[in-house]
Amino acid sequence: QSTQALNYCVDTNWLPYEGLQDNRHVGMSRDYLDLISQYSGLEFNLITTQSWVESLQQLQNGNCHVTPFLNQTVQRSTFLDFSQVIFKAPNVIITHSEGTPIPNLAMIKTEKVGVVKGYRQHEHINKYYPDVPIYEVPTEQAGIRLLAAGDIDVMVGSMHTIMEHIQKNGLSELRITGWIGLDDELRVGVIKEYSHLVPAIDQAIDQISAQQHNDIYRRWNNVKIIKEVDVWLTAKIAGPILVLLIFLLIRHAITVRYRNRIEEKNRALESLQSALKKKNDRLHYLSTHDPLTDLYNRVQITAEAEEHIKRKKRGINECSLVFIDIDDFKHLNDYYGHNVGDAVLEQFAALLKRCARETDIIGRWGGDEFVVLCPGALSSEAERFALRLQKELDQAQFAQNAMVSCSIGLSEVSADDSIDLWLERADNAMYQAKSAGKHCIRAQ
Numbered sequence: 342q343s344t345q346a347l348n349y350c351v352d353t354n355w356l357p358y359e360g361l362q363d364n365r366h367v368g369m370s371r372d373y374l375d376l377i378s379q380y381s382g383l384e385f386n387l388i389t390t391q392s393w394v395e396s397l398q399q400l401q402n403g404n405c406h407v408t409p410f411l412n413q414t415v416q417r418s419t420f421l422d423f424s425q426v427i428f429k430a431p432n433v434i435i436t437h438s439e440g441t442p443i444p445n446l447a448m449i450k451t452e453k454v455g456v457v458k459g460y461r462q463h464e465h466i467n468k469y470y471p472d473v474p475i476y477e478v479p480t481e482q483a484g485i486r487l488l489a490a491g492d493i494d495v496m497v498g499s500m501h502t503i504m505e506h507i508q509k510n511g512l513s514e515l516r517i518t519g520w521i522g523l524d525d526e527l528r529v530g531v532i533k534e535y536s537h538l539v540p541a542i543d544q545a546i547d548q549i550s551a552q553q554h555n556d557i558y559r560r561w562n563n564v565k566i567i568k569e570v571d572v573w574l575t576a577k578i579a580g581p582i583l584v585l586l587i588f589l590l591i592r593h594a595i596t597v598r599y600r601n602r603i604e605e606k607n608r609a610l611e612s613l614q615s616a617l618k619k620k621n622d623r624l625h626y627l628s629t630h631d632p633l634t635d636l637y638n639r640v641q642i643t644a645e646a647e648e649h650i651k652r653k654k655r656g657i658n659e660c661s662l663v664f665i666d667i668d669d670f671k672h673l674n675d676y677y678g679h680n681v682g683d684a685v686l687e688q689f690a691a692l693l694k695r696c697a698r699e700t701d702i703i704g705r706w707g708g709d710e711f712v713v714l715c716p717g718a719l720s721s722e723a724e725r726f727a728l729r730l731q732k733e734l735d736q737a738q739f740a741q742n743a744m745v746s747c748s749i750g751l752s753e754v755s756a757d758d759s760i761d762l763w764l765e766r767a768d769n770a771m772y773q774a775k776s777a778g779k780h781c782i783r784a785q
């Protein structure tokens with residue numbers, strides 16, 4: 342093993358084979374050179390250049406002693422000796438997917454073919470296809486872009502590096518359509534002055550295992566770039582969908598918020614409506630009922646009586662009116678007090694309800710006066726009710742054991758009646774009862 346240090350140059354832009362990134366040597370040739378150094382003991386110092394053409398010049402003028410990954414050509418053999426082949430891959434033809442696919446260089450007539458300046462495909466085409474019009478490009482990447490832009494018709498290059506450029510630049514419109522009849526057979530090139538080192542390099546290459554070859558290939562030809570392109574494409578498709586989704590989510594959230602608010606307001610409105618209905622019902626009740634006894638008031642009794650006069654006029658049915666006045670109520674009030682008077686009025690109303698039929702209409706006319714309308718009843722039937730009432734009253738027990746009696750006037754509705762006349766007759770009858778000593782019944 343030798344410990345000799347050698348300067349080396351590389352192609353600056355030929356990934357995944359090799360390239361310079363931040364003036365550091367990267368790519369497959371970097372891994373191979375490390376293994377060769379490890380197995381041969383040779384040391385390699387990178388001389389940075391701006392391009393492959395400059396690297397070739399440095400090799401020609403002796404500043405660079407070695408280049409790790411290049412094809413052997415007649416011209417290059419004039420100043421370099423070559424190791425055995427380290428890596429092999431086809432050189433391919435690339436066209437635009439919309440153009441005619443070109444499987445080999447013999448098919449080319451007038452198409453402009455891009456070839457990287459200084460690459461050995463130049464020598465190959467000149468030698469075997471002298472009529473093909475060559476268009477020199479500075480790098481494979483530049484050539485690929487010119488092809489995508491339609492400035493050249495065909496590009497030739499190394500399969501792996503070309504694929505890397507296509508994927509990296511997202512140029513999915515380009516296709517590999519053929520083979521130029523040439524393979525990359527990449528070797529270490531050593532300038533003539535150091536050609537005695539070639540056997541040591543060959544021995545080192547022999548020691549590189551199949552597994553190590555595989556690992557290097559995989560490391561530099563993985564699908565990382567494709568994944569990046571996929572991510573970009575996915576973002577392009579998913580971006581608008583995401584924006585739309587966010588818009589729909591925001592709209593949904595706003596709609597839900599407003600719907601909740603409206604529902605809240607509706608609930609408040611419903612509760613207000615229900616409270617209003619209760620109040621209206623209460624108002625209606627108060628306008629038709631007496632609050633102390635819960636019986637109909639004078640207004641409602643009058644309306645009901647008028648209805649029965651109309652029915653009588655139409656000959657539908659009879660109706661009798663029972664006018665009731667509690668006897669000596671003033672005295673009861675004076676003796677027991679107004680509260681007891683109220684209690685007696687309530688108890689009297691309850692007694693009326695008990696004695697009356699379900700169809701009878703009972704009301705408080707005012708003060709200690711009550712009216713019962715007995716639909717369908719003739720005066721005689723109304724009298725039976727009045728007698729039942731007097732009897733119940735005699736047996737009833739009132740607050741403070743107060744003695745309560747009443748005078749009752751009856752009148753049957755006639756077809757000529759007005760409400761005043763009908764009431765007047767009943768009232769007169771009641772006064773007759775009073776005049777007769779109270780606690781009795783009279784009819785008119």
Ligand SMILES: Nc1nc2c(ncn2[C@@H]2O[C@H](COP(=O)(O)OP(=O)(O)OP(=O)(O)O)[C@@H](O)[C@H]2O)c(=O)[nH]1
Nearest residue numbers: 666667668669670671672674679680682683708709
């Ligand atoms: N406690 C109470 N007393 C009332 C109410 N409304 C009227 N009164 C009283 O009832 C009494 C009615 O008396 P009057 O109509 O003068 O006659 P009376 O004492 O019953 O005598 P007669 O009718 O001749 O039997 C009055 O003193 C009224 O003040 C009431 O809601 N509660």
